Amino acid sequence: MARIALAALIGLVFGTGIAISGMINPAKVLNFFDIAGTWDPSLAFVMGGALVVTMIGYRFVLRRPAPVFDTRFHLPGSRAIDTRLVAGSAVFGIGWGITGFCPGGAIPALGLMETDAFVFVAAMVGGIVLARIAQTALVRPATAAN
Amino acid sequence: MTAFTPLASLFGGALIGLSAVLLMAFHGRIAGMTGILTGVIPPLARDWSWRAAFLAGAIVAPALLLASGGIEIGFESPVPAPWLVIGGLIVGVGVYFGSGCTSGHGVCGLARFSPRSLVATLVFMAATFATVFVVRHLLGGF
Numbered sequence: 302m303a304r305i306a307l308a309a310l311i312g313l314v315f316g317t318g319i320a321i322s323g324m325i326n327p328a329k330v331l332n333f334f335d336i337a338g339t340w341d342p343s344l345a346f347v348m349g350g351a352l353v354v355t356m357i358g359y360r361f362v363l364r365r366p367a368p369v370f371d372t373r374f375h376l377p378g379s380r381a382i383d384t385r386l387v388a389g390s391a392v393f394g395i396g397w398g399i400t401g402f403c404p405g406g407a408i409p410a411l412g413l414m415e416t417d418a419f420v421f422v423a424a425m426v427g428g429i430v431l432a433r434i435a436q437t438a439l440v441r442p443a444t445a446a447n
Numbered sequence: 448m449t450a451f452t453p454l455a456s457l458f459g460g461a462l463i464g465l466s467a468v469l470l471m472a473f474h475g476r477i478a479g480m481t482g483i484l485t486g487v488i489p490p491l492a493r494d495w496s497w498r499a500a501f502l503a504g505a506i507v508a509p510a511l512l513l514a515s516g517g518i519e520i521g522f523e524s525p526v527p528a529p530w531l532v533i534g535g536l537i538v539g540v541g542v543y544f545g546s547g548c549t550s551g552h553g554v555c556g557l558a559r560f561s562p563r564s565l566v567a568t569l570v571f572m573a574a575t576f577a578t579v580f581v582v583r584h585l586l587g588g589f
Contacts (some may be wrong), residue, residue, distance in 0.1 A: 312504025323460020350460025389545025394574025428539015
């Protein structure tokens with residue numbers, strides 16, 4: 302129970318950070334990427350602040366044998382820099398550039414009860430579902446062939 | 448135009464970092480929105496409950512800030528709805544295959560010096576800069 306309650310609290314900290322920093326605002330995000338136009342460098346400060354705190358915090362946390370509520374740290378095991386990673390990231394960037402919404406900004410934006418946030422998140426969830434289906438369809442025949 | 452807000456952005460960014468550190472310290476998890484969200488889309492991940500709780504907290508936070516009245520949260524979405532749908536689909540597909548987004552790769556991954564996350568972050572930042580330039584300055588869009 303404490304595990305779930307604390308996850309909610311940590312989510313609250315995340316959402317507060319997204320809201321205060323301006324990451325929640327698509328117009329602000331798009332302006333960060335518009336150096337040739339109405340440039341707003343604020344997001345560099347969001348990324349910088351988040352990165353410095355996480356870097357320092359991780360140094361202490363990951364030195365411990367295990368997290369409080371689990372037997373081990375769940376760190377991504379894959380080290381491959383492959384087409385999937387690069388192409389996926391490029392596709393994400395195109396969508397972010399069109400809309401100004403990224404997943405971490407859009408989910409907290411739902412709390413503002415803005416229609417545009419709901420439209421984006423619904424489409425994004427649809428995209429994740431489609432990608433999952435495509436992956437299953439692509440991987441299964443390949444496995445069967447072996 | 449949006450106002451340049453270095454202090455608020457730095458402070459908000461630090462809170463995002465704090466949540467990433469806490470989620471690792473207590474749950475042993477990367478605070479990446481893509482990974483957390485994917486686990487609550489059916490078929491549910493076995494450990495969906497903490498993910499749902501995190502998402503609920505993240506959604507409630509701006510509402511609480513607004514209700515507290517002491518703070519103004521800017522929100523403006525200049526993009527027409529059909530493009531939000533197209534862009535949303537594209538983002539969903541991209542973050543799924545790219546295994547992460549700004550929070551997962553750009554904050555947590557870079558913080559633990561993951562070469563994969565560095566490549567992913569450089570690629571999606573470059574793609575976003577290029578897309579905004581094309582949309583705003585070549586196509587004359589939003």
